[in-house]
Amino acid sequence: MAYLDNFNHQFYGPETGSPEPRKWIFIHGLMGFGQNWRxxxxxxxxxxxxxxxxxxxxxxxFKPESGYSPEDYADDLKKIVDELGWKKFNLVGHSMGGRNVLVFASKYPEYVDKLVIEDIGPESSANAHEYYAYLLNLAPTPFASRDEARKFFAEDFIQKAKTRENVEVLSKFFYSNMEEKPDGTVDWRFSKYAIIESVKAGRNMDRWQEVRDLKVPTLLIRGESSQELSQQNYEAMLASNPMIKGVVIPGAGHWVHSDQAQAFVEALKSFVGDFPSPEK
Incomplete structure (x- = not known):
């Protein structure tokens, strides 16, 4: 069995061409999934x-019982690209995925052509997981039906949840992570245990050393109204390493690539060089 078979995955774009197409890998954030990048x-x-x-x-x-540190996620990616034979690629990560790609680029810089970190800082936070445990535990899962889940997130969650983000946006995101199980109930698509463990392991130590040691050209993207990456930490990251360039995108919160998709794509183009015209 190929290692990539452990992962729900999608390829997009041409495999060959002239010039040979650049390769990109997109890494989602906490509670996200690959389709978030569509x-x-x-x-x-x-x-x-x-x-x-x-x-x-x-x-x-796959949802193993352990192994949710940034190093574990980075090693998954290493196994995938080795299996694919991808020697060099642009790597983009959002939020928790941004921390994971930072660790990957620190451990395996020879693979990364350009690195993009979206709206995440390197600071530690011993109690960060408590916020996510609180939000996840608000939902009385499993739900008896999809209608019951939809009603909860459209009404009760919005009324009860104390969130850092826009509560209505978060409720829709949470509902998108609901799926019907074989017994007909509706429950989280992700592993709730994995989410909590990922935050604990990802925030138990700071990653400033990895930021200072980065050896690949890096773009740090911050949403202007982000509650996750402060302007102070954004500026400190830029000051810590000349390899890091930054852009703050107006009208965006933590989910920059969702809030301002066109501006996000333009930032990528500006960073890596414009994309070639597709062949007729």
Whole structure:
């Protein structure tokens, strides 16, 4: 069995061409899945070869009982690209995925042509998992039906949840992570245990050393109204390493690539060089 078979994944764009298409890998954030990148990839796939996948514990990928540190996620990616024979690629990660790609680029810089970190800082936070445990535990899963789940997230969750993000946007995101199980009930698509463990392991130590040691050209993208990456930490990351360039995108919160998809694609183009015209 190929290692990639453990992961729900999708390839987009041409495999061959002249010039040979650049390769991209997109890594989603906490509680996300590969399809979160579809709008961004649609702006690249005429000329660029793209891979998006659900990380371990997320979406429809395998959900092991342990192994949810950034190093574990980075090693998954290493095994995948070695299996594919991808020697060099652009790597994009959002939120938790941004921390995971930072660790990957630190461990395996020879693979990364350009690195893009979207709206995540390197600071530690011992209690960060408590916020996500609180939100996840608000949902009385499993639900008896999809209608029951829809009603909860459209009404009760919005009324009860104390969130850092826009509560209505978060409720829709959570509902998108509901799926029908074989017994007919509706429950989380991801592993709730994996989510909590990912936050614990991802935030138990700071990653400033990895930021300072980065040896690949890096673009740091911040949403102007982000509650996750402060302007202070954004500026400190830029100051810590001349390899890092930054852009703050107006009208965006933490989910920059969703809030301002076109501006996000333009930032990628500006960073890596414009995309070639597709062959007629």
């Amino acid at each position: 709008r961004i990839i649609s702006g690249l796939e005429k000329t660029e070869r793209c891979l998006a996948f659900d990380q371990r514990g997320h979406g429809r990928s």
